[in-house]
Amino acid sequence: MKERILELTNKYFDEMVAYRRDIHQHPEVAYQEERTMGVIAKALTEMGIEHKTGVGGYGVVGLIHGGKGEGKCIGIRADIDALAVNEATDLPFSSVNEGVMHACGHDMHTAGLLGVARVLNDMKDEFKGTVKLIFQPAEEKSPTGGAPYMIEDGVLENPKVDAIIALHVWPGIETGAAAVRFGPMMASSDRVNIKIKGRSCHASQPQDGVDAIVLAGQVISALQTVVSRNVPPLESAVLTFGVIRGGKIYNVVSDEVILEGTMRNLNFAVRDMMPKRIEAIVKGVTEGMGGSYEFDFSPGYPPVVNDPAVTEHVYAAMQDVMGDKAVIAPHSALGGEDFAFFGEKVPISYFWLGVDSPHIKSAPIHNAGFNPDEQALSYGCQTLCNAALRFLNE
Ligand SMILES: [Zn+2]
Ligand SMILES: [Zn+2]
Structure with missing residues (x-):
């Protein structure tokens, strides 16, 4: 043959x-x-x-x-x-x-x-x-x-x-x-979009608002623990945010920040777990600091x-x-x-x-x-x- x-x-x-x-x-x-x-x-x-x-x-x-x-x-x-x-x-x-x-x-x-x-x-x-x-x-x-x-x-x-x-x-x-x-x-290739919502106010009076940019900073740092602490060390995973967008002017506390990212996995169970952890962290951090959020997970290729x-x-x-x-x-x-x-x-x-x-x-x-x-x-x-x-x- x-x-x-x-x-x-x-x-x-x-x-x-x-x-x-x-x-x-x-x-x-x-x-x-x-x-x-x-x-x-x-x-x-x-x-x-x-x-x-x-x-x-x-x-x-x-x-x-x-x-x-x-x-x-x-x-x-x-x-x-x-x-x-x-x-x-x-x-x-x-x-x-x-x-x-x-x-x-x-x-x-x-x-x-x-x-x-x-x-x-x-x-x-x-x-x-x-x-x-x-x-x-x-x-x-x-x-x-x-x-x-x-x-x-x-x-x-x-x-x-x-x-x-x-x-x-x-x-x-x-x-x-x-x-x-x-x-x-x-790998699977899925999209993660997060909208972090605060409340704007004068930059000199932060106590009157909720700073979405500070919230976003905390959210991004906290999300690093999903791959490092929740994914089993012998499994592969990526969570990368390629877009961050927020704020309108230097002297106003920002009321909204958008994060757009991609999530990659080789294992169906890990792929199932990660968005749940991501949302839980976004919820905990934003609400704990007086803000709110919208979370959108779009499954792409398995x-x-x-x-x-x-x-x-x-x-x-x-x-x-x-x-x-x-x-x-x-x-x-x-x-x-x-x-x-x-x-x-x-x-x-x-x-x-x-x-x-x-x-x-x-x-x-x-x-x-x-x-x-x-x-x-x-x-x-x-x-x-x-x-x-x-x-x-x-
Ligand atoms: Zn190609
Ligand atoms: Zn190709």
Whole structure:
């Protein structure tokens, strides 16, 4: 199987690169991926693969039925949207859409999945069950993302999906290497908004008011204890306030301060606990000092937690393709990823694919200089095909 996958991947490699460059040159941000959807649909039509467009926005779902009869259904997912970043790479196929760039590598994911479509379509007599190709829009649109809309539109039904696998290109790992984890891989990403309310008065007569700025100072300090004292030391958590806004003029005691922050977790129980502690502290501090508050917690992406059984197949496939360059990642990342919404419904497995060309460390993702090594398309395509066939034929 491994040799056949390699042979076909090599056969379609140049085509994958061409798709990648075309998509890279014409990036579209979340909820605007109309052209990208067209490119994918046209490619699947040319391959003779049945598919449906407009799933959960500009999503596309393709189906490849195995020739060995009924069996399980595996989903393989690629996100297709770009970012509002002004490209600074000098590539000959740089973005022609000013202020928009595939700075998260979703062009690589999309082209890679088109390669997978080619290879598995050619190999359909060698597996039973079904491969569902899931081209998902709007990954970058936190807190909702495109995944829940695809689920609403029935992507997990007809046929019912038994597991979904995906990859993300990962600078910091060299081309020809990859990393996965059994269990948490990416973090939840939730928003915390707090309004602290005091009462304004003359700056020289603070006894007549309630100073929302002083309250905010106490609240921010007290909230540091949530991560340090309430989260178990072996768990990961982040509570960062990126916005503080309050006060109108230097000689008036401020009556209102807004705090906006993000909360990240890898564990569902900790994610459940933290907002309750945050609100209790905000309430205690503000009311204790004579003020009041409004607390708004908006859940965003859940954590990506890799299913151990599906990950066995992915890890075995990675090793088959990349040998000892396929490793267990030493730790999770605290970035968010809306692939997690699929994980709330079916077992998932997600891995990081190295894209640093030899001796050159790539710029980070979401950076205007991000330039992944296209050679990685081959390793990604082979691994996804290999893992899918392992899952279907087990
Ligand atoms: Zn991103
Ligand atoms: Zn991404």
